[in-house]
Amino acid sequence: MSKTPSQARPSTFRAIARIYPYVKPFRGRLIGGMLVAMGASLVALAIPLVLQRLVDGPLSSGDESQIWPAGLIVLALGVLEAGFVLSRRQMVMRPSTKIEASMRNALYAKLQELPVAFHDRWQSGQLLSRSVSDLSLIRRWLAFGVVLLIVNIVTIIVGFGVLFTFGWQLGLLFLVASIPIWICSILFERKYSIVARRSQDQVGDLATSVEQSVHGIRVLKAFGRGRTKLDEFSEQAEALRGTEIQKAKAIAGLWLWLLLVPDVAFALCLLVGIWLASDGQITVGALFAFFAAATVLRFPIESIGFLLSMTYDTRTAVDRYFEVMDSENTIEDPASPKTIGEPHGALSFNGAHFRYQDAGAQYPDLVNGIDLQLEPGETMALVGLTGSGKTTLLSLVPRLYDVTGGSITIDGVDVRDMTREELRRVVGVAFEDATLFSASVRDNVLLGRPDVTGQEADDLMREALDIAQAEFVADLPDGVDTRVGEEGLSLSGGQRQRLALARAIAARPSVLVLDDPLSALDVDTEARVEEGLRRVLAETTSLIVAHRPSTVTLADRVALMENGRITAVGTHHDLMATNDHYRYVISSLDEDDANAREEALA
Structure with missing residues (x-):
């Protein structure tokens, strides 16, 4: 049974926040993973500061004795960044798998509790897709998506502050040039969330078709209806393929802006930066460090696209999960149960x-x-x-x-x-x-x-x-x-x-x-x-x-x-x-x- 999303949908944040009771026992490690990832980003942004001093200092003066210490500092910062990245993975992977397991166990327990009337209405493939693919998507988002989304947003904010320290004119230009990205991201949510929901429902319908065909394989073979079922399956698969293409087009549209805007911003900043440097308003080292910092920000900016798509997919997965968990159990134990004692069987x-x-x-x-x-x-x-x-x-x-x-x-x-x-x-x-x-x-x-x-x-x-x-x-x-x-x-x-x-x-x-x-x-x-x-x-x-x-x-x-x-x-x-x-x-x-x-x- 496929469900359609309600017209009055809560915000993505409020929808995903419903999994907090499952996340709560492990929130310490997840927050620790975010802080470590934040440390890696800040270390990456510190490297351009060192490069500015290197260019404006030893390289400008020709003092070779100061080059090696600066190079060693950059190397140390790089090793520290790599260590932070490794620690982040180790801190978030185990909690995310435990959260997935607890949610899957809760879903299975709920399915056992729900009355037969519920299972009469729901397709088994829809329940299977919720208990496997949807929960797997939530786990990947917890281990990777939410961490990088928060860290990258903070990195972008801090990074823009760093850019302004190298030259407020360049920083302002880079900021203004990035505005189309945020507008496109807002429009992207409205379009993508609908297509993502349709795709995940179609996956459930496809799983139902496979399950029914496998369970009924004797009947299909006996009546020679394998080709008919294959044609029906192909139609469903083709519909899913069309929906996936719509998703890909939506993501491609976002990526167009995510790739184009930074390149245009780089080109404009390069022209203005050269003019400012030639006019003596900024140093060559500041210009060099500006582009080094902008390069560090390039991945966080570009990653917003797939992180947003993963977040909206996860929101849909959470909605589908709680459609089952919120189902009313009409056959429950009484508040004050009675016992028979030694039953006679009347x-x-x-x-x-x-x-x-x-x-x-x-x-x-x-x-x-x-x-x-x-x-x-x-x-x-x-x-x-x-x-x-x-x-x-x-x-x-x-x-x-x-x-x-x-x-x-x-x-x-x-x-x-x-x-x-x-x-x-x-x-x-x-x-x-x-x-x-x-x-x-x-x-x-x-x-x-x-x-x-x-x-x-x-x-x-x-x-x-x-x-x-x-x-x-x-x-x-x-x-x-x-x-x-x-x-x-x-x-x-x-x-x-x-x-x-x-x-x-x-x-x-x-x-x-x-x-x-x-x-x-x-x-x-x-x-x-x-x-x-x-x-x-x-x-x-x-x-x-x-x-x-x-x-x-x-x-x-x-x-x-x-x-x-x-x-x-x-x-x-x-x-x-x-x-x-x-x-x-x-x-x-x-x-x-x-x-x-x-x-x-x-």
């Missing part, structure tokens, strides 16, 4: 409503006044046609989304009155779309049990794998220590689903919500998994979305969902005998199940 939906909420948009209720009670240890199947709201209802239990009306309670405690850590310790989840992490099988299965280690963890893991019929892990190269590929794509769909089910079982929750966890399994494996689940579910309150009639047989009762409402609750046999819509849904499931069985046999 799950109750009390007039529960849910609708997606977005600024300026009204969405219909996906869950519309659900009243449903599950007794401790009861297993309930949730059935309904596609789009009836089953998966959404399950997502409300662990607070992946919050109800927009009514409440959900566990053992009489509203889930919103519990800390998220406590709630998700009580509630275990397995989704139809099984997501695994690029880690070992062991780490994936024990994801929800960081509290167990050693032999206890091994026993828990193997029991969960046994119930989920995930014996295939023994045939993997390193067994349970085998690292699965990104999102588990090195495994088959059924293998991923069994590991995800094992993960939910290993969490030992009091309430288990399963979103059709057996859809990718063949008939025989499904039967064995169901047998193992019966043992687990005997002590766990379970709400299972069923897309197969065989899954319904796991349940003590069945809830029929229709258009976001629960329209009937009872045993499978009672509903088959009394509810026409339930018979229609089951017949649809039978048809889907038969097709799945035919595919499995084929």
Whole structure:
């Protein structure tokens, strides 16, 4: 999701100043680096003073005995300047990397805290570009850009003062000739900041395209759509190239003035200086020192261009960073949380409503006044046609989304009155779309049990794998220590689903919500998994979305969902005998199940 900058933007200084809390622990070293860099600039400006005395003194009088001391002083000043430059780099590099790391950690923590609704709206590539390229730009600016920008501005101010000491006429001429640079720099900000923002947003969009193509490479190859995606990517890349060219043109326009104005100023000062020297108003040594000092100022003046562009890029990076950090977390822990103690697993939906909420948009209720009670240890199947709201209802239990009306309670405690850590310790989840992490099988299965280690963890893991019929892990190269590929794509769909089910079982929750966890399994494996689940579910309150009639047989009762409402609750046999819509849904499931069985046999 690309963001556009607000029309009423704060100043660049105020925008970048928002990173001060991250900079504060390291401000001493950064200020020290600036002072050292300032020392290097002042030493460089001191050299022309020595040269003036050398030209007007020993060189004019022919006293060779004074030349060597003056030369040694210039050499010493040069070595001192180099030492200052080296010290500046050493002082600012480590703090800048630590600031970048702290900001990246804070961003990652924020992304973990933000609700699922936030991630539904944002493109992953935009988040990736903010956490990598934008923070890298901020680090480079802290280590290099801000130091040189401040030091060079001070150097220019001090340098102009030095120029006036050699000849006020030349100094005034050089100052007046430099005015176009400052005017151009002000105009440059207005134009460049807009283009810089567009460029960084386009980089995020490009990263999203790459990520989606890599994750969906099997689909693209299967449908032969690689060329289409390549054409789309090329269009995005071309748009980014055009924006980068606009940036380059803006910078080139500034550089034109930064290079032209000093050269014109040098030429004018040379003509006027020669005339003043011939007229005896300044000495030859003063004229020589003036141009030596002006040469020292040439880099600070010319560097203003790329330092300003880096500063405006950084301002945009800071804006993009805080767009995420300022995002409201609508699912937070309560100020005074309640605990269940020893959970029994009584799950109750009390007039529960849910609708997606977005600024300026009204969405219909996906869950519309659900009243449903599950007794401790009861297993309930949730059935309904596609789009009836089953998966959404399950997502409300662990607070992946919050109800927009009514409440959900566990053992009489509203889930919103519990800390998220406590709630998700009580509630275990397995989704139809099984997501695994690029880690070992062991780490994936024990994801929800960081509290167990050693032999206890091994026993828990193997029991969960046994119930989920995930014996295939023994045939993997390193067994349970085998690292699965990104999102588990090195495994088959059924293998991923069994590991995800094992993960939910290993969490030992009091309430288990399963979103059709057996859809990718063949008939025989499904039967064995169901047998193992019966043992687990005997002590766990379970709400299972069923897309197969065989899954319904796991349940003590069945809830029929229709258009976001629960329209009937009872045993499978009672509903088959009394509810026409339930018979229609089951017949649809039978048809889907038969097709799945035919595919499995084929």
